[in-house]
């Protein structure tokens with residue numbers, strides 16, 4: 001019997017798309033069937049320039065031969081080996097390479113399959129760490145308003161996006177939130193880190209005063225909040241958060257699922273800011289999006305705290321069937337090789353100014369309320385259509401795809417660009433021009 005797999009499915013009903021407006025999509029699908037470097041291609045062969053690295057993940061560009069062959073070779077050699085009590089060599093190689101990229105003594109890597117799992121893993125490690133040290137009362141987790149930490153119950157609880165929280169009830173108990181660092185009246189049209197807002201890190205003191213440090217396990221923030229529309233950290237904010245969390249023995253977790261692997265011009269944002277957190281969560285760019293993978297980088301002191309007791313005992317009762325999957329490890333090693341050989345993190349750093357110029361030049365277009373640029377990231381806040389928040393943004397995404405041949409990302413009425421780090425200077429101009437066309441079209 002032969003089975004056919006048409007490129008264009010003829011029934012769109014069964015697939016319930018994640019984080020998508022399913023009904024609107026199915027009326028006018030934005031279908032992708034192929035990719036190469038900076039471009040996607042529709043099933044009809046129409047090129048779509050990728051202004052968002054897929055979903056902030058394909059940092060080395062699409063279908064890079066080196067990553068494709070590494071995955072092919074791995075699939076032919078070892079499909080799967082159990083990660084509990086057994087391992088394969090590439091898991092160790094990749095962990096060593098990632099630890100070498102990370103600053104300070106963030107020397108140990110716990111692998112997961114996604115950013116959400118990485119966040120929940122980091123939160124559990126924080127709770128378990130305090131327990132082992134005899135401080136089991138430290139149960140409280142602190143996130144931040146407008147933060148996104150994936151969709152697990154832990155990540156949703158510390159996250160600060162109302163739509164991700166309001167339909168699913170109380171989530172975890174004992175969670176509190178720092179205030180967002182964004183205030184348009186103080187920061188509009190900032191390039192890089194805004195000058196206003198470092199003092200907001202002192203809100204941790206207020207939370208400590210309310211709950212007592214002895215009940216607080218960890219604080220988690222994205223160095224640059226991505227999913228709610230790109231909110232770079234105010235100058236000095238992360239340093240102050242580090243000092244405040246140290247003062248109270250509260251662990252500091254940087255969620256670098258978006259910032260990691262070059263987005264801000266460094267392997268990790270921790271390096272850009274010279275601040276070493278206790279854990280870093282990562283995903284996406286670790287394999288340049290080619291195979292699902294995430295993980296948590298953990299400082300030696302925390303890791304070593306677990307390495308006690310009889311040696312035959314499992315030290316942390318946590319893990320996933322597909323942690324350090326061979327295909328993901330092969331893709332990860334090939335992606336890290338590409339990042340190194342093509343010096344892509346430095347490349348992003350070198351392009352930051354040009355990229356910022358190209359997007360900040362759009363400030364006078366209709367409905368533009370703010371533009372934020374940092375690393376290879378830009379966000380344009382558009383005024384919402386009265387009574388229909390998100391509609392202008394949705395129309396912008398549709399127009400970009402169907403009329404200008406570009407994939408962009410929207411967060412409500414904010415349009416976001418986060419291209420692969422291999423983007424050329426000419427392509428920066430091209431996507432900025434297309435953003436301008438789109439903003440005018442939805443005016």
Ligand SMILES: Cc1ncc(COP(=O)(O)O)c(C=O)c1O
Pocket residue numbers: 113114115116117119148149150151222226227255256257258283284294
């Ligand atoms: C900062 C941050 N954390 C966690 C996640 C969740 O990652 P995933 O979708 O791989 O579960 C994301 C996804 O965009 C993210 O941006």
